[in-house]
Amino acid sequence: MTSLIEQAKQKAAYQAVDEHVLPTHTVIGVGSGSTVVHVVARLLERDPALNAKTVFIPTSFQSRGLLLDGGLTVGDVEQYPNIDVTIDGADEVDAQLNAIKGGGAAHLQEKVVAEAAKKFIIVADYRKDSKVLGEQWTKGVPVEVVPFAWKAVLKKLQGLGSKDAKLRMAVNKAGPVVTDNGNFIIDAPFGLIRDPVKVLKDTKLITGVVEVGLFCNMAEVAYFGCEDGSVTVRTK
């Protein structure tokens, strides 16, 4: 039996695909995570002729695998720098559609693929819906760092007020999580983030930081699957 959360993810993903992936689109960005599994499932229900003339741009090893397993054609941003629409999940979304991403350590590629798109759409379940970032997602802002700089970056993040910032450790492997780009992740909690643009700027300026999992002023629409089976659509 599908859980309420899984149903919520599916409803949000299906509605987003139905409303934003148009027959005229030929390049589609596909994010990462468990909600995106439903995005790909819905894409695979489209007319096969439409998928056959479309290139899909993955944002991680995981989403590339989903697309390839579905028999879809994959490309990259180097070949396709102009994407029609990108659909991705999020760890938390605020009232202005700023988002925390990177719970799956994929936010560097996700941000590049989102920024290359004419439209960036977020799909999530009700647990991700917040007024202010940091209300629901308390693990911290994911910060991708080059490995040799991790300790220096950690100290700087602590200096910026993230006292509990810590290196993300792997499960079933000794040592840290290593991203698809060969880097490490520091999770940096900043409490309630009332000014995400400032936190983004301050953290991104630290030497050794590759990308910060704050997506500010990027999403056009967010779809939240609700517990009662409905979908809340929030636009900018």
Ligand SMILES: O=C(CO)[C@H](O)[C@H](O)COP(=O)(O)O
């Ligand atoms: O940013 C991400 C990965 O880096 C994901 O989109 C985010 O973690 C949400 O994942 P899920 O849909 O599994 O809740």
